Amino acid sequence: MEDYPHVQRFESVTIVLPVINETTSLRQTVDIILRDVKREHLKELLIVVCQKTTPEAAAVAARLRQELGNLVVVHHQRLPFLGGAMREAFDLARGSHLIMMASDLETDPNDVATMISEAQKNPACIITASRWQAGAQFQGYSRIKLVCNWIFQRSFSILYATKLSDLTFAYRIFPTRLVQSIRWEDLRHSFLFETLVKPLRLGVPVIEIPSTWRARTEGASQNTFFSNFAYFKIGLRTRFASRQSILVSGAGPSPEPRQPSLK
Numbered sequence: 001m002e003d004y005p006h007v008q009r010f011e012s013v014t015i016v017l018p019v020i021n022e023t024t025s026l027r028q029t030v031d032i033i034l035r036d037v038k039r040e041h042l043k044e045l046l047i048v049v050c051q052k053t054t055p056e057a058a059a060v061a062a063r064l065r066q067e068l069g070n071l072v073v074v075h076h077q078r079l080p081f082l083g084g085a086m087r088e089a090f091d092l093a094r095g096s097h098l099i100m101m102a103s104d105l106e107t108d109p110n111d112v113a114t115m116i117s118e119a120q121k122n123p124a125c126i127i128t129a130s131r132w133q134a135g136a137q138f139q140g141y142s143r144i145k146l147v148c149n150w151i152f153q154r155s156f157s158i159l160y161a162t163k164l165s166d167l168t169f170a171y172r173i174f175p176t177r178l179v180q181s182i183r184w185e186d187l188r189h190s191f192l193f194e195t196l197v198k199p200l201r202l203g204v205p206v207i208e209i210p211s212t213w214r215a216r217t218e219g220a221s222q223n224t225f226f227s228n229f230a231y232f233k234i235g236l237r238t239r240f241a242s243r244q245s246i247l248v249s250g251a252g253p254s255p256e257p258r259q260p261s262l263k
């Protein structure tokens, strides 16, 4: 049976930052990452922009590129929406691992360093942030959304027989070859959920760390109410999909580049 790639070593990380209307939030995100992440661990900051990216936000991205040189890659996406931005970033990432996060400060950049140290200890795993673990919170999330979120999490954790408490927080570190070996489907926000359910279906181990979500203070979300329905669709479809259909054919099993023998 086809298997997913088992990455055995953490070498460096590509941090993916999709940007629409973030200026000071993007700058602050990058400042915290540069403060906390050892330079030898940081392969690149991959900023993804599109036609909807505001001129102000694009200007901050361009300035970061100017200041930080090759450490910053600014990619203009061709596929539409947030899923499209992430899918292209997955293909471009050059680190052994990649972090999927936002640039609106809703994914707390202060937790990037913890994510990396967990990935160093568990390079074959996905490390994902949870807003439902002790020590984390939702700040500025409406009560009704909180109840719906809890019901959704519990339903899908039962369906996937997992103890994970947060399946939809789009703040994770993945082995890059793993995400490059998966056949992705969604283009909108439900893609973020797809990035967890497909690995779960493949049997990839997933570890949670607590992380607080704080509502953005700059710009507005691109998510729409109707795109919530797509979460059910991808969640249910993937649960009953064959493992083989989830993998890009020929991606596995684990062709980890072998170390030349040093005899």
Ligand SMILES: Nc1nc2c(ncn2[C@@H]2O[C@H](COP(=O)(O)OP(=O)(O)O)[C@@H](O)[C@H]2O)c(=O)[nH]1
Pocket (backbone or CB within 6 Å): 018, 019, 020, 021, 022, 048, 049, 050, 077, 080, 081, 082, 083, 085, 101, 102, 103, 104, 106, 189, 220, 221, 222, 223
């Ligand atoms: N490049 C790009 N970035 C996007 C797109 N949609 C959302 N983003 C960014 O992705 C991050 C998360 O999206 P957001 O709209 O805040 O979603 P929410 O937090 O789930 O409500 C934010 O930093 C957005 O600016 C898109 O179509 N293209």
Ligand SMILES: [Mg+2]
Pocket (backbone or CB within 6 Å): 102, 104, 106, 216, 221
């Ligand atoms: Mg957001």
